[in-house]
Amino acid sequence: xxxxxxxxxxxxxxxxxxxxxxxxxxxxxxxxxxxxxxxxxxxxxxxxxxxxxxxxxxxxxxxxxxxxxxxxxxxxxxxxxxxxxxxxxxxxxxxxxxxxxxxxxxxxxxxxxxxxxxxxxxxxxxxxxxxxxxxxxxxxxxxxxxxxxxxxxxxxxxxxxxxxxxxxxxxxx
Amino acid sequence: xxxxxxxxxxxxxxxxxxxxxxxxxxxxxxxxxxxxxxxxxxxxxxxxxxxxxxxxxxxxxxxxxxxxxxxxxxxxxxxxxxxxxxxxxxxxxxxxxxxxxxxxxxxxxxxxxxxxxxxxxxxxxxxxxxxxxxxxxxxxxxxxxxxxxxxxxxxxxxxxxxxxxxxxxxxxxxxxxxxxx
Numbered sequence: 001x002x003x004x005x006x007x008x009x010x011x012x013x014x015x016x017x018x019x020x021x022x023x024x025x026x027x028x029x030x031x032x033x034x035x036x037x038x039x040x041x042x043x044x045x046x047x048x049x050x051x052x053x054x055x056x057x058x059x060x061x062x063x064x065x066x067x068x069x070x071x072x073x074x075x076x077x078x079x080x081x082x083x084x085x086x087x088x089x090x091x092x093x094x095x096x097x098x099x100x101x102x103x104x105x106x107x108x109x110x111x112x113x114x115x116x117x118x119x120x121x122x123x124x125x126x127x128x129x130x131x132x133x134x135x136x137x138x139x140x141x142x143x144x145x146x147x148x149x150x151x152x153x154x155x156x157x158x159x160x161x162x163x164x165x166x167x168x169x170x171x172x173x
Numbered sequence: 174x175x176x177x178x179x180x181x182x183x184x185x186x187x188x189x190x191x192x193x194x195x196x197x198x199x200x201x202x203x204x205x206x207x208x209x210x211x212x213x214x215x216x217x218x219x220x221x222x223x224x225x226x227x228x229x230x231x232x233x234x235x236x237x238x239x240x241x242x243x244x245x246x247x248x249x250x251x252x253x254x255x256x257x258x259x260x261x262x263x264x265x266x267x268x269x270x271x272x273x274x275x276x277x278x279x280x281x282x283x284x285x286x287x288x289x290x291x292x293x294x295x296x297x298x299x300x301x302x303x304x305x306x307x308x309x310x311x312x313x314x315x316x317x318x319x320x321x322x323x324x325x326x327x328x329x330x331x332x333x334x335x336x337x338x339x340x341x342x343x344x345x346x347x348x349x350x351x352x353x354x
Contacts, residue, residue, distance in 0.1 A: 001178060001179070001180055001181070001193070002178065002179040002181070002193075002231060002234065002235060003176050003177070003178045004176065004177045004178075005175070005176050005177075006175045006176065006177065015177060016177035016235065017232075017235070017236075018235065018236070019236045019237070022236070022262070043262050043263060044261065044262045044263045044333075046262070047236075047261055047262030047263075048225065048229050048261065048262075049225075050232065050236065051228070051229040051231070051232025051233050051235075051236055051261065052225050052228040052229050052232055053228075053232065054228070054231055054232030054234075054235045054236070055194075055227065055228025055229055055230065055231035055232045056228050057231075058194070058195075058196060058228075058231045059196050059199065059227075059228060059231075084221075084224060084225070084228070085203075085220055085221050085223075085224035085225075086220070086221045086224075155219070155221065156219065156221050
């Protein structure tokens with residue numbers, strides 16, 4: 001049995017990925033816009049990555065959700081709690097489609113993910129791995145209160161900057 | 174909070190259970206996929222690639238509604254391999270696929286599991302035909318395909334080869350009517 005919870009926020013539904021999401025992800029990963037998150041990537045690798053997102057849920061008990069805008073059904077990207085083999089520690093991660101940018105959607109989804117990590121999963125800390133050239137992602141990390149801590153070099157993906165989020169107690173203040 | 178859930182059926186054969194992929198199989202799967210035995214099936218020797226391949230086994234069920242099972246010998250709890258119905262992007266056709274750990278060889282385990290999977294593909298899933306894509310250097314896998322009655326189909330479309338690997342051979346399985354028990 002594969003079970004993935006659904007989380008709702010004011011404007012968004014965070015739900016299990018499904019086959020219909022693939023074309024959106026494939027279109028995104030076909031462009032240079034995906035260069036900070038492992039792209040550009042061919043369709044077969046995107047399919048594999050999407051299937052891998054679901055498998056991550058079974059491995060870890062948490063993972064990336066597909067983010068959908070309520071009402072419009074717009075596919076916004078995938079956001080969630082992520083720690084595959086080779087990660088330094090569990091992170092709050094986000095990959096946002098172009099159509100969802102500039103409206104605080106990633107912020108809303110990342111906040112919900114962090115809350116889920118702290119309240120449901122019981123994480124005592126969380127990081128986000130951000131490419132230092134990814135200015136939009138850096139801005140979101142900053143908006144979430146995360147602070148640069150050190151550079152981690154992944155065995156396959158190379159160097160990434162670790163930004164640490166405020167701990168649960170700091171957010172409660 | 175609502176949940177999304179997918180139920181994966183269990184298949185039984187004379188000697189085997191085919192059950193849903195489980196995190197309990199991860200070490201055996203990753204050890205296989207990171208080893209030289211996986212050179213014909215897309216392994217590149219790293220644990221990251223192996224972990225990703227295992228996670229994909231699970232996700233395939235959600236994206237396609239079918240996928241691979243862990244092959245378990247009755248009375249045991251340890252996986253002997255993964256066998257299933259396989260159709261990732263960019264496969265031209267639906268495949269019966271198998272990955273067998275070293276300990277499963279030479280006892281007809283792969284044949285028994287693949288026969289059950291093919292019966293499921295033809296019966297439950299209603300596939301009208303099935304292929305197996307095999308690296309030309311993988312003699313053991315070719316022998317299993319032939320034992321299953323599959324024959325070379327040189328006209329069939331093939332998935333693009335893995336980097337540095339030869340294009341695969343396409344073995345086409347007997348049609349459902351020819352496989353009827």
